[in-house]
Amino acid sequence: MRELDDIDRHILLELQRDGRLTNQELADRVGLSPSPCLRRVRQLQDDGIITGFSAEVAPVAVGLPITAWVSLTLSSHAAEVVDEVEARLRGIPEVIEAYLLAGDDDYLARVAVASFDEYENLMRRELRAIPSIAAIKTTFAFGITKPRSPLPLP
Structure with a gap:
C-alpha cells in the first residue's frame, strides 16, 4: 500500500x-x-484505492423499506462449508452486504426487503437452506442514526 x-x-x-x-x-x-x-x-x-463509482439509492424510494441485519453462526468451519456459505450469500440479491466476523457469530449480512412477509420468505427459502448454519439471529433497523459517511482517512 x-x-x-x-x-x-x-x-x-x-x-x-x-x-x-x-x-x-x-x-x-x-x-x-x-x-x-x-x-x-x-x-x-x-493502486486499488478507488475501487469504483456508484449511485446511492434510497431503499424506501424503490420499495425496500425493511433493513435487517442477520447474524449467522456456522456449525462447521470446514473449507468447503465456508466456501458454500459465502457463495450462497453472494448469490442472494436481497443480501446487499455480508461480512466475515471474528467473535460469537461467523457472518453478518445486511438484507433489504419490501416487507416482513418477504423477509420471512427469504429466511425460509434462502437463509435456512444454507448448509451448516447453526443459528440465525435477525435485528431489524427502524431508522438511520448516521448515514454512510466518508472514510476517516489517516
Missing part, C-alpha cells in the same frame, strides 16, 4: 462526498489543475 499525501486524501474525501464531480470541479476543490488531478485519480484507481 502506498503512502497517501494530503492531496490524495483531499481527492478521496471529495469523491466520497460526491462521486459525480467533474474532473474540473474536483481539481478546483483540491487546488490542482485538471491534468494532474486526473492523473492522481487514475493512479488511485490503478
Whole structure:
C-alpha cells in the first residue's frame, strides 16, 4: 500500500462526498489543475484505492423499506462449508452486504426487503437452506442514526 499525501486524501474525501464531480470541479476543490488531478485519480484507481463509482439509492424510494441485519453462526468451519456459505450469500440479491466476523457469530449480512412477509420468505427459502448454519439471529433497523459517511482517512 502506498503512502497517501494530503492531496490524495483531499481527492478521496471529495469523491466520497460526491462521486459525480467533474474532473474540473474536483481539481478546483483540491487546488490542482485538471491534468494532474486526473492523473492522481487514475493512479488511485490503478493502486486499488478507488475501487469504483456508484449511485446511492434510497431503499424506501424503490420499495425496500425493511433493513435487517442477520447474524449467522456456522456449525462447521470446514473449507468447503465456508466456501458454500459465502457463495450462497453472494448469490442472494436481497443480501446487499455480508461480512466475515471474528467473535460469537461467523457472518453478518445486511438484507433489504419490501416487507416482513418477504423477509420471512427469504429466511425460509434462502437463509435456512444454507448448509451448516447453526443459528440465525435477525435485528431489524427502524431508522438511520448516521448515514454512510466518508472514510476517516489517516
